Amino acid sequence: MPRALSVPCLVDLLVVEEADAIRVLAVEARLDRGVPVRAPPVNRMIARRVAAVLQLDGRPLPSAAPRDTPGRAEARDALEARLAGRPVEEAHLDALADHVAGRGGRALGPLVQETVGRLFASGFRASEETWQAARLLDEAARSFNPVRRLVWALTGRVTGARRLLAREVGGDPAALHTVAIAVHNLVVSLERMRALAAGPGGFARYTPEQAASLCLAAPPRVLRHATARGATAHGEFRDGTLVVFCLEAARARSLAHDIAFLTGSWSRCPAQAWVPALLASVWQRAAARRP
Numbered sequence: 001m002p003r004a005l006s007v008p009c010l011v012d013l014l015v016v017e018e019a020d021a022i023r024v025l026a027v028e029a030r031l032d033r034g035v036p037v038r039a040p041p042v043n044r045m046i047a048r049r050v051a052a053v054l055q056l057d058g059r060p061l062p063s064a065a066p067r068d069t070p071g072r073a074e075a076r077d078a079l080e081a082r083l084a085g086r087p088v089e090e091a092h093l094d095a096l097a098d099h100v101a102g103r104g105g106r107a108l109g110p111l112v113q114e115t116v117g118r119l120f121a122s123g124f125r126a127s128e129e130t131w132q133a134a135r136l137l138d139e140a141a142r143s144f145n146p147v148r149r150l151v152w153a154l155t156g157r158v159t160g161a162r163r164l165l166a167r168e169v170g171g172d173p174a175a176l177h178t179v180a181i182a183v184h185n186l187v188v189s190l191e192r193m194r195a196l197a198a199g200p201g202g203f204a205r206y207t208p209e210q211a212a213s214l215c216l217a218a219p220p221r222v223l224r225h226a227t228a229r230g231a232t233a234h235g236e237f238r239d240g241t242l243v244v245f246c247l248e249a250a251r252a253r254s255l256a257h258d259i260a261f262l263t264g265s266w267s268r269c270p271a272q273a274w275v276p277a278l279l280a281s282v283w284q285r286a287a288a289r290r291p
């Protein structure tokens, strides 16, 4: 069952870690992304902090936008169609395969960032600077450490990181989400793949599809808030309740792709087919290139 944490007039959370509960709540009409209008102060603070990071020019990135944001669903569908069967550059596929096969080479973070950045901007070049900007934005979206947040506010580092990455991808909000936030899920997936390949049985033990499925990393947590009171078989919520979907914990228990990408919900990831296909082709190529 989801865990409720509530202190009247202060905080009201519902933490969901089971795949079945996430499937039900992800399509619940009374749960949305964005900043709640009415909510306890801690809920509002958390939602505002996340929204302040996951935005571009004051508009939420697609992964943080409320369901009915004009154009969001259409842009997501268009991106999904654009990604269908879209290969990555050969040099990137080789370099990713080298990494999984345990060979040295380029640092994985910038390599993956460049691979996904090129889906949007053909001249995108990842560097240590763009990679550190992505790490900072990802950390800022998850961190509630007040000291760190004060330092970021005073130095403007988060704003600078966002500006840098947005410029590199031509100001496309979905691309910014990809090179700043989604990239980390792919990096973790490929690190897992390298460990799997080095483990017992190595490449011979798994088909590319099995390896992709075992290694896929979901976002650790995504947030929703309740826009009205409601009750489901998987928990109750009040207006303003902050609902935390622990996607990675749920995926790890079930190995379900639909949980990793929220497939079947209004907020599904447009790369839900592209990512497993990429991971499978990296495994296949790495197996062919192993020392």
Ligand code: HEM
Pocket: 033, 062, 063, 064, 072, 073, 076, 079, 083, 116, 119, 174, 177, 178, 182, 183, 185, 186, 189, 216, 217, 218, 219, 222, 223, 247, 259, 260, 261, 262, 266, 267, 268, 269, 270, 271, 275
């Ligand atoms: C392992 C890799 C990935 C995983 C597990 C993943 C998972 C997800 C999940 C769970 C969401 C929904 C977040 C929420 O509703 O709060 C999402 C949204 C999104 N993802 Fe991914 N993602 C991955 C990689 C990518 C890549 C490579 C791209 C782009 C090429 C991408 C583009 C997007 C976009 C644009 C959205 C927002 C969709 C919308 O609601 O309009 N993702 N992703």
